[in-house]
Amino acid sequence: MRAVFLLLCQLFSLVVAVLPSVDLSCNKYTGVSTPDGITKWLGIRYAAPPLGNLRFMPPEDPPCSHSTLPADQSGKICISTGSSPPSDGTSEDCLFIDVFAPTNATQESGLPVFFFIQGGGFNSDSNPNMDGTGLIVASAYSMVVVTFNYRVGPYGFITDGDKVKANNGLRDQRKAMEWVQKHITQFGGDPDHVVLGGDSAGAASISLQMVAYGGEDSGLFHAAAAESVSFGPVLTIEESQYQFDNFSAKLGCSGSGALACLRNKTSTELQTVNVPIPYPGESEAPLYMWNPVIDDDFLVDYTYNMFAYGKFVKIPVIFGDDTNGGTVFTPQGTSTLAESNTFLRAQFPDLTKDQLEEIDDMYPNPNDTCPSTGCYWRQVSNVYGDMRYTCPGLYISSAARHYGVRNSFNYRYNVEDPQQVAAGYGVPHTAELAAIWGPDNVQGGAPQSYYANGTNEDVVPVIQAYWTSFILTFDPNTYRYPGSAKWEKWDDDKQNRLLFQTGGKTIMETVDEDTQSHCEYFQSIGVDIKQR
Structure with a gap:
């Protein structure tokens, strides 16, 4: 009789669970x-x-239709800086969210939630429509995955004194988190167990959400796993005024009515002038011009300062980077030290002559073929990768432990793909995304070596086991893959991080002395060069 009862309960649960309709109030x-x-x-x-x-x-609440709408296609992607006018796949109307859940989940399941913030330098949404299937399967159907779009470029980060609320792209992210708190139980998720994920600017967004409103804990998230956190320059509202003035002037909008004039332009018109311009006094434009700003509201200080002073949400964290994180950004034709320094100044205009000379001494050119075209590419890549990505991640790992976060973990991803290595990229920026999500779930962005029978096929289950363990338990070791290394917690004295190697091998390593000394220097000048 008990067996029959349990069978009936199970069948009833399945009937309830497989209905894909959800009621979100309006x-x-x-x-x-x-x-x-x-x-x-x-x-x-x-x-x-x-x-x-x-x-x-x-962002404001979505409109109510009081009807049943199909949710079978991802929404349009937010418009990027430097891109063509809106197309079938992009639009200003882009604030959409995707949810992936086990079909047998119910409102009572209370599954951990992985909330992923895509990257793109705050000027594009560069990882749209990631599919959560691989992570859910890797977790043994024990989690819910959420992805979404947020506004970028001028649409998300333009400022104009007190006339425009700053940092609306970050506010979009927070609006999506609030949506999760309100609705995720309808999909089987637990609003009290939300783990942020993100790569590049998405990882930077994690750090900025951790320090938002002076580090206030809003209860919106409870742990975070960040790939290649990016510390670019951050201006104040006043310092960024030149961006608004230039943007509006090119569109024939000026004076007290400039903002209203911009709102009357079509997005096609806006896109004709949505290109980066140099920082004042510089000759070349930065890779990413539109950025979060210090507005004394959402962001009250530089990120380096916020973590140094302990003004951040204390949660379990994973931070890490790739061995050659700078190669995809720097000009491959860089042929002289002067060209290397010009690129660095274009990205970080507050770098002084003395600071550049110190950096040049720390990073001698590893290429002995000069003079030749591109012979300084790897040198400038090494500087940019450490300054913008590797060192900030190590800094946050240390700050978290210093302020009492026991579960603070760091890693280096050194999984070599033959094609990426042959192209000179080494192990490039956010290469691990294809392994974390699974090569079939990143919309064509995976190297061939990550697929079945490839040299790096085995790294996929290894890294997915660490990530899903962390999402489920805040500890990457709980369900780690058989034979993989125990991931030790970050220790400032040991400088210990997990090393992912080609073919899926893992070991603990000590951060080398050169990287330690370079990062100490970059961290010492971080506020001077306005790194967020």
Whole structure:
């Protein structure tokens, strides 16, 4: 009799669980269930379309239709700086969220939630429509995955004194987190167990959300795993005024009516002038011009200072980077030390002559073929990779431990793909994304070596086991892959981090002395060069 009862309960649970419709108060959405036991709800609005008078404004609640809407296709991607006019795949109307959950999950399941913030230098959404299937399967169907779009470029980060609320791209992210708190139980998720994930600017966003509003703990997230956190330059509202003035002047908008004039322009018109310009006094434009700013509200100080003073949310964290994180950004034709320094000044305009000379001494050119075209590419790549990515990640790992976070972990990803190595990139920026999500789930961004029978096929289950363990338990070791190394907690004295190697091998390593000394220097000048 008991067996029959349990069978009936199970069947009832399955009947309830496989219905892909969810009721979000004023809107209902119908998702799609797949044969592999995953249900996807794609293209749900988490905020109102930021159009018309809502352009350049903080996000507002989505409109109510009081009807059932299909959620079978991801929403359009936010418009990028430097891109063509809006197309079938991009739009200003882009504030959409995707949810992936086990089909058998119910409102009572209380599954951990992985909330992923994509990168793109705050000037593009560069990892759109990532598919959570691989991570859910790797977790034994024990988690919910959330991805979303947020505004970038001028649409998310333009400022104009007190006339425009600053940092709206970051506010979009927070709006999506608030949406999760309100609705994720409908998909089987636990709002009290949300783990942030993110790469590059998405990892930077994690650090900025940790220090937001002076480091206030809003209860929106409870742990974070960040790949290649990026510390670019951050200006104040006043220092960024030249961006608004230049942008509006090119569109024939000026004076007291400039903002209203910009709101009356089409996005096609805006895109004709949405290109980066140099910082004042510099000759070359930075890679990423539009950035978060210190507004004495969302962001009150430089990120280096916030972590130094302990003004951040104390949560379990993973931070790490790739061995050659600078190669995809720096000009391959860099042929002289002067050209290397010009590139660095274009990105960090507050670098002084003395600081550049110190950096040049720390990073001698490893290429002995000069003079030749591109012979300084690896030198400038090494500097940029350490300054912008590696050293900030190590700094946050140390700050977390210093202020009482026991579960602070760091890693270096050194998994070599033959094609990337042959192209001179080494192990480039955010290469680990294809392994964490699985090569079939990153929208064509995976190297061939990560697929079945490839040299790096085995790294996928290894890194997924660490990541899903951390998402489920805040500890990457709980369900780590058999034979993989125990990931030791970061220790300032030991400088210990996990090393991912080609073919899926893992060992603990000590950060080498050169990297330690270079990072000490970069951390000492971080505030001087306005790194966020």
